[in-house]
Amino acid sequence: MEESNAAALSTFSQRGQGAVESGSKFMIWDIISDMWHPQTNPSGILSVGMAENTLLHDFLLEFIHANVKLTAAHLTYNNGPTGSNALKGALSHFLNRHFNPFRQVEPAHVLVTNGCSSAIEHLSWTFLNPGEGMLLGMPYYSTFIPDIALRPGAVVVPVKMGDLDPLSPEAVQAYEDAAAEFEAKTGKRVRGVMLCNPHNPLSRCYPRDTVTALMKLCQSRKMHLISDEIYALSVWENRVDGPDSHVPFESLLSRDTTGLIDPQLVHVVWGMSKDFGANGLRVGAVITQSSPEFHIAQRCLSLYSYVSAMSDQTTAAILSNDEFTDAYIAKNRELLSVSHAFIVNELKKSGIEYLPGCHAAFFIWINLGKRYLERHPEAAGLGELTDVVYQRLLAEKVFLAHGISFGAEKPGWFRVVFAHPIPWLEEAMARIVRAIE
Template sequence: MGSFDTSMCRLADCFSTRGQAAVELGSKRITWDIISDMWHPDSNAEGILSVGMAENTLLHTTLLEYINANSKLSPMHLTYNNGSMGSNALRDAVSHFVNRHFKPFRKVEPSHILMTNGCSSAIEHLSHLFLNPGEGILLGMPYYATFIADLTLRPEAEVVPVPMGEKDPLTPEAIELYEHAAIEFEQRTGKKIRAVMLCNPHNPLGRCYPRQTIERLLKLCQSRHMHLISDEIYALSTWSNQVDKTCTFNEFESLLSWDLTALIDPGLVHVLWGLSKDFGANGLRVGAIISQSNRDLHTAAKCVSLYSFISAMSDQIITSILSNDAFTDMYIKKNQQLLSQSHNHLLQIVKKNNIEYREGCNAGFFLWINLGKKYLENHPGEDATKPGFSDKIFNKLLYEKKVYVAHGTAYGSEKPGWYRVVFSHPLLWLDEAMERILSALQ
C-alpha cells in the first residue's frame, strides 16, 4: 500500500453512507493485496501461495495459444459496436454454445442474453433491478463470500442467510428452512423477500443439487413470488470423483433444461454463466444473464448495462472461442480430466494426514476441509468455541506460512475451523500449499 497525506476530512462528512460501507468493507478485503504478491517457484519464492481464490490455471497455456492465434480486431471493435449488452456476434456465440451444452428445454435465443463484464456485475444488476433497498434475498449457508457484496453493497439489498444446522444444504428437506428464514425476516423487518440466490454447482461444497431440491425451491419461489437467480458458472467444471467411492453423486442439470410451466412463472427464473471458471479466464471479465421470459428485464438493462460493458477485445476473443465447437469440446473434456486428477491428488494428501473434509464433491475447484479439528489434535489446550479460533488459524496460515485459504466464516460456515481449498492448480502448486498448511497446524 502506498502512503497518503493525512486528511482532515472525517469519514462521515466526506462519504455517503454507501461510501462509508465501502470503506469498512474495503478495509477488510485482503484479496487484492494477496494476488499482488503471488508465489512463483522461480520469480517470487517468498510470495503468498494462494489456494483460496477460485482460479483455474490448469489449461492456461492451451487457452492462450488459441487466443493468440485467433485474436483479430476490426474497426467495429473501436466503436460501441452493437451496444452495451454484448455484440450481436457474441450473443449469437453464447446462445450457440449454451444450446449445445446446457440442454435447454426451450432454445436460447440471442435476445434472451445480456452480457456483462463478469458474473459479479450480472448479480449486482439483478439485485439492483429486483430489490428495493432493505428488501431481502435468501442465501443458503455456506455460500460464496462475494455474493454478499455483489447483492448488497451498491444495490443496498439485504442478504438473509439461511442456517442449515445439521441438515445437508443440498437436500430437499433444506428448502423448508428457506421458507422459515423468509417468514422470520418479513415479520421482523416488515420488508419483503424478493429473491433466492442459488449457486449450482455449489460453491464451496463442490456438489450439484438433486432434482427434487430444485423442484421444491421452484415451488417455494412461485408461492411467494420470488425470483430465483441460478448462478451456474461451474456448470461444465464437473468431473469424476475417483476417491469417495461410497458417495452418491448428482449430475448437473441447468435450470434452462427444465420445463417450468407447471412449477413457476418463467419470468421469475434467471440463469448466470461466464467463462471465468469453466474456461479458466477470470481476467477476461465475461458473464451472461440468460432470462428467457422477462422482457422488462432486458428493457431495463439497456440503462444499467452501460456500467458492465465488455471490452471489445474480450467480446471478440470469447466470440471466437464459443463459436469453435472442436476447440470447446476438446477444452471442456481435458479440463474435466485435469480437475479430477488434481482433486484426487489433493485428497490423497488430506486423507493421509487424517484431515476431515466434506465428501462427495464432483464439481467446481474446491474442497471444504476442517483444519480446526486437526489443529486441536495438535494443540489439545485450545478451545474452538472461543471467539477468534478460526481467525487464529487463518492468520497463522497467511502471515506465518504465506499460504492463503478461503476463511470458512466469510463463506457462511456455521461451525468454526472450516476452510475452502482450491485445487485447480498444477500438482507442484498443491504440494507446496499442503506442505505449508500442514506446517501451520503443527
C-alpha cells in the first residue's frame, strides 16, 4: 500500500504533494461529516470549535423563504464574476448604514467573492510575490495562514507578543520588529499587515490608537493594511465582566486616512458568514476604495471565486431590507450576550480559567490545560499539554479549536464558540468537564 501511495504521489506536483500532507492533518471536514444532533445524530461530535453562529437560523430562513425570488437572469452569468449590480448596490447601502464610512462606499469599490477566505486570498495573490511576507499578530485565526499562503505562495510572518496585550498600541513595535527580522533573514519584503477586528479568537475590538499606529507603520514601509471585519456587527453587552474597559468597534472604513496612510494601501473585508450566521451562503467582499487597478485585476481572477446566483440574490434581498437587518442585528446581539453569560457561569462553576473582557464576535479563550493539570498532576511531562487535552476532548466527542494552531504562545488554551442555543452549550460543557475531570 505504501508503494502504491508513493507511486501515486510521484505523479503529483510539489504543490499537490504538500497538499496531501496538509490534508491528512486537516480534521475539520471529518468532524463536519459527523456532527452531533440531539435527534438525528446523538452519537456525533458536538462542535463548539467552528466559528458558526446558529442562534437565528430560523429567523433568517423565514425571511429568505418569503422574500427571495429568482428570475431567468439568475440562471445566466448575470453581471459577471465580481458580483451582480444588485448585490454590490445592496452591500454598499448596508455598509454605509452600519460601518460609518468616512467616504461613502460605492458599488465600484466592492469585489464580491465566495466567502472571505477567497477575498483574503485575492488580496494576498494581488499584492504579494511568492516568498514575500504578511504580518499576523499572535494569537490569530488559523485559516488566515492558508488564505494568505497556500496558493498565493506568500509567507505568513507570525508576530509574537509575549506578555503584551496583542491589541494594545505597545504591540505595534512587535510588528515592526517582526518585519525587520523577516527581511533581514530572507532578503524578501514584508508587504502587508493582516488584522481581524473584532479579534478572533480574543473577541475584543482594536483601540483607535493601535490602528492609528499600524496605519503609520504601514505607510512608513509601504505595506498594505487589511482589516477583516467579518464580526463587525456582532458586538454585544458583556453582562458578566462589565463594560468598563470595552473598546467600541470602529471600522477602518470610518477613518480619515489623511496624514496617516496612502488610501490605496487600505482594504476591508466583510461577509455574511458570521454577523448573519450564514457560512453556507459563501458570500464575502473586499472593499477597496482608492485602488481601481485592484478591481481591474480581479476581472480575470474572480472567475475562480464566482458567487452562486442564488447566494448573490439571497444576500442582496437581505442587505437591502433595512427593517429586517436592523431587527436581525438587535436580536443577534441580545442572544450572543445571553449565551456568553451562560457559558462564563458554567466555566466558573467548573473552575476553568478564561480570558475575561470579551464583548464582540463569539469566542471565549479558555485554559483547559491548567484545570487538567490540577486534576491530573501526574500528566505533567507526558507530552504537549494542548495535544493531551485535545485528544481527551475528542474521546468525549466534543470539538474545540486547538490553541496551538491559533498561535497561542502558551500551552493549554482553546477557543470555545458560544454562538449556539443554551441546550447545545449545556451538552458541550458536560462533555468538556468529563474530558478534563
